[in-house]
Amino acid sequence: MGKNIQLKVKSSFVKNIKVGYPLITEDAILNMKDVKEEGTIIELVDDNQRFLGKGYYGKQNKGRGWVLSQNQHELFDVTFFEKKLKLAIEHRTSLFNNPKTTAFRVFNGEGDGVGGCTIDFYAGYYVISWYSEGVYKFKNDIIQALTKLVDVKGLYEKKRFASQGTYMEDDDFVSGEKAPEPLLVKENDINFAVYLNDGAMVGIFLDQRDVRKTIHDSYSKGKSVLNTFSYTGAFSVAAVLGGATRTTSVDLANRSKSKTIEQFSVNGIDFEAQDIMVEDVFHYFKYAVRKQLKFDLVILDPPSFARSKKHTFSAGKDYPDLLMQAISITEKKGVIVASSNCSTFGMTKFKGFIEKAFKQTGSTYKIREEFSLPEDYKTIDEFKEGNYLKVVFIEKLT
Incomplete structure (x- = not known):
């Protein structure tokens, strides 16, 4: 170098x-x-x-x-990365020892001392994500350090530094044994099908583990649930297993339907008893208002930025409008799970969005619970942006 x-x-x-x-x-x-x-x-x-x-x-x-x-004489070699990884692995000991959860983050970039690189664990397999060509130059040292510390059944990588934001690799497999497709992992005893060699996203967002558990344990029983921007339906699965009477999963991506069917199926759920819709969420809101549909639990977890043929959504600008539409189809005493992974604003501003939306609809609310990143997504106080996840459980009072 x-x-x-x-x-x-x-x-x-x-x-x-x-x-x-x-x-x-x-x-x-x-x-x-x-x-x-x-x-x-x-x-x-x-x-x-x-x-x-x-x-x-x-x-x-x-x-x-x-x-x-902050040591001028520090060498960024295998020994350096081994020290960082060892501390990170020790921090996740309880997760490694938990048979009910076999998918979690092992190394969280700057939170664990090396910005630009994350490592996730999936039932014995590891996935390293590289966020710049710069950190990728340390690939061999980081992999050597990892394999010295843990038994790596198979190793995959995600290069997230492609030009124009496109994903650049056809094959993410690096070494060891290839994972089955799908690979079944557990999260709080719920099964999820993941595909480690299927592009940038494997099928589940691990940072929402605590939120899914809370939906399952405390907010689903006997409830009708709308899961918007549903991706592969992970929140819907948690809701059904928590006793929801029916779920409706809505996502614009064509593959979301087959992926959601799969997630229901690997948990023994009859997917035909659930509604799975390939539709623009904003179109669905209008449809729901027209049909006078109401839900007990509405989950909003949009991407920070999204574009469809008729809509462009930017979380920092458009979240209050999204919330207003959700409020209109939430039952009185129902709950909205408002979530954002946008790192350009914090929880205070996010709560401001909530207040604005309810004020404009003339409804009242109370905050039941709030979440940020789970313990395996380690963050540091010196870098507030790293703690990007904001989730608020909001009860609609009137």
């Missing part, structure tokens, strides 16, 4: 770096043009050449790299 490059931090950003803010942004650096190759080791200094931190250069969204150490 060549010699280390020294980058000068603008004075207004020095304090952040000193207290442990790990993301290196272009607007924080005076001489970013001095570094050309992703994966280059960079040393951050202030105006007086005082050392601030050491990391690597890698383009990831608005970021241009991550600080990995």
Whole structure:
């Protein structure tokens, strides 16, 4: 990777770096043009050449790299990554020892000390996600460190740094034994079918584990449930197994129907007794209002940004409107599960969206519960953006 490059931090950003803010942004650096190759080791200094931190250069969204150490003499080798991974694995001991849950996050990027890289566990198989070409330069060292610490049945990788946001690999398999298709994993004793070699997403979002458990345990029994932006229907499965009378799953993607049928089937649920619709969620809301449909539980988990033929949805701008439509088809005393994984705003602003939506509809509400990321999605206080998940259980009072 060549010699280390020294980058000068603008004075207004020095304090952040000193207290442990790990993301290196272009607007924080005076001489970013001095570094050309992703994966280059960079040393951050202030105006007086005082050392601030050491990391690597890698383009990831608005970021241009991550600080990995505040030790100027740190070497980013197998030993370094082994130490980070060992601590991360120890932090997940209870999950590794839980036979009822066999899918979870083992390493959560900057939360575990190496921004730009995550590792997930699926019933003995591991999936590493690389978020920049820069971190991918450390691939061999990270894999070597991982295989020294745990028994890796099979290893897969997801390269998430393709140009124009497209997924670039046809084959994600790296080494070991190939996983069956589907691979059945458990989450709180619920079965989920995942496909480790099927593009960027494997079939379940692991960060919603606590939310699915809460829906199953406390909000489903005897309830009618609408699951919007339903993907493979994981929330619907949790609701049915929790005693829901009927679920309706709505997603625009054609494959969502067959995937949802599969998730019901691997749990012994009669999918024909559930409604699974390939439809624009916004169209469905209008249909539900027209047909005077009401639900006891409405789940809203939209992507941060989505585009269909007639709608463009941006969470930071359009979430209040989405909530207003959900309120109109939620029964009195019903519950809306409002969720967002958009990292550009926090829980305070999200609650502001909720207040705005209810005020505009003339309805009243109370917040029953709220969630952020589960324990395996480790975050650090110095990087608030890393704790991106916001989920609020809202009871509609009137």
